[in-house]
Ligand SMILES: *[C@@H]1O[C@H](CO)[C@@H](O)[C@H](O)[C@H]1NC(C)=O
């Protein structure tokens with residue numbers, strides 16, 4: 001009894017603080033001093049005459065000033081890291097009977113980019129959560145209104161009757177059939193008989209091939225259409241941008257077809273394609289999520305909402321319970337609006353060529369944000385408290401009350417067709433007119449990163465958020481596998497960040513007083529990305545050109561001013577390397593990450609900046625049409641071998657190649673002049689050491705670009721047109737620059 005009484009006081013989760021804070025602070029302070037000396041050097045050594053680079057010098061000062069200030073914003077992330085650990089056994093002991101309902105939202109938008117088989121696997125994996133099935137509802141929003149996706153879900157609802165009992169009986173995990181069959185074969189898995197395994201695998205493969213055939217042909221066979229209800233909805237369908245609401249409750253959790261082969265009830269499964277009309281804005285994913293919020297409130301009205309992308313599957317059938325430990329904690333739970341898990345990827349290669357794993361944000365920075373009030377909401381793998389997402393302000397009355405189960409059971413009250421009709425009205429185009437949806441309620445509209453701005457807005461309403469980064473990943477997705485894809489993704493993010501900065505909820509001014517100053521700084525750190533492009537470009541171009549000309553822009557090795565520069569370069573590089581290794585990366589992975597760091601600053605952020613400015617002035621059709629498509633052939637083989645995939649020509653790649661070549665030409669030209677023309681040997685390495693180093697590192701980092709320009713023969717190389725353009729541009733820049741003086 002005593003033990004039981006004591007247990008009442010155990011919290012449902014614990015929070016641990018990271019180590020090494022003091023060391024980090026001392027190191028940062030020393031680095032900051034060095035940065036101050038660099039600024040001082042720049043200010044006190046401005047050359048008198050223009051031909052010694054007076055204006056260029058001032059430019060460098062501003063670049064360094066900006067880098068230094070931006071570096072300061074990095075600190076709140078690392079000031080105090082916290083790590084969360086939920087205790088799900090205590091949750092079961094205390095709350096098993098009154099676990100809340102959970103609505104799971106899966107959004108898909110394009111059956112070609114997001115194949116229906118993938119969506120179906122995501123849905124099956126979350127349906128099989130180890131959780132009372134009558135309390136789980138899965139909603140799929142299909143913004144393409146594709147009958148193939150609908151077909152895949154219909155098939156999934158039938159397959160689930162076998163799959164869910166199978167998962168339960170054999171404790172299958174991961175619960176995505178595709179992932180499970182990929183990792184397990186009947187021989188390696190002793191818990192079920194080979195026969196059972198073969199049966200379920202056959203069932204799955206048959207279904208998969210039926211769906212893939214339908215996707216290939218582009219239509220669902222007539223005889224299949226008659227087998228499932230709901231296809232008639234597509235009779236009046238004209239195009240994906242112009243159709244009425246299609247809503248089907250595929251599994252309703254009460255009649256016999258909604259029970260599995262063991263007679264157990266299965267989670268509710270709903271397909272929704274909200275109404276779309278060409279003349280009315282649909283607000284992309286935010287619009288889809290808001291429709292789901294309303295429709296689900298009519299059907300199951302779960303207190304907790306899980307939002308997953310359709311390309312991610314659950315890798316841990318317990319993660320729902322883990323997340324609930326945070327919400328249901330008696331002391332701190334009531335102030336938590338959302339629990340974010342990191343976005344993890346199953347197909348990141350060892351050295352992560354495109355930096356897709358985003359180690360530093362997920363392993364370091366989000367932990368630091370958690371201590372300050374909560375991480376970003378990143379649009380997937382996130383558990384929400386419904387009322388917080390729906391616009392409620394936090395106040396002292398927001399107490400956890402899970403006993404009261406305020407769920408009105410609409411399912412029992414209304415007949416199914418009635419319920420479908422009522423819900424459809426909530427997903428119509430005009431429903432949101434003159435309401436607060438998209439402004440204060442639900443996800444916010446008008447931003448390319450609707451998730452980030454929504455998370456910020458929730459925090460401004462007084463809520464907190466939690467970052468939960470479990471050893472065993474809660475969800476696994478797919479990372480970009482080509483360079484253009486990665487760059488376009490960063491462009492969208494940085495553009496969105498810029499919009500957040502300019503928005504009504506700007507972390508730079510509006511958020512003041514609502515969230516902690518540290519959290520404000522971290523938001524600014526992410527939202528200022530676009531402003532990094534100009535100084536980085538300046539630093540990549542100007543010192544190299546001046547190296548070619550032989551004009552020093554940095555102190556000589558023998559000067560005492562050399563010390564702060566060297567300390568900043570060496571200290572910061574080692575720190576970053578250390579952090580990267582600590583978060584589980586490899587040395588080569590760090591080098592790759594550095595390359596992507598450079599590329600996204602010189603291309604993605606620049607294009608995002610220009611695009612945003614153009615849009616502000618009303619040019620909505622941006623001049624930079626970027627193609628993210630690449631030749632399909634052997635892409636995955638090259639990806640496995642970590643060979644960089646460039647693919648088609650695009651302005652981004654031309655810029656990238658021009659910068660790479662410019663640095664190569666400058667370095668080679670300088671060597672030529674020094675060693676062969678003026679016969680001074682390598683004395684320049686002493687007088688202009690930092691410039692040589694900078695150009696040298698830029699050349700080394702760009703080695704894959706030179707290979708792709710001139711040496712590689714495969715389809716992933718840079719096209720000849722890019723090679724021609726960039727070589728011409730870089731050469732003429734060098735020649736012109738030298739000639740002018
Ligand atoms: C996914 O789950 C499996 C167990 O089902 C586990 O072995 C694996 O480590 C998990 N993957 C990741 C990336 O955590």
Ligand SMILES: CC(=O)N[C@H]1CO[C@H](CO)[C@@H](O)[C@@H]1O
Pocket residue numbers: 346347348478481636640
């Ligand atoms: C969807 C996708 O691109 N999956 C790929 C992930 O990476 C593995 C190899 O690491 C490929 O086999 C998959 O096709």
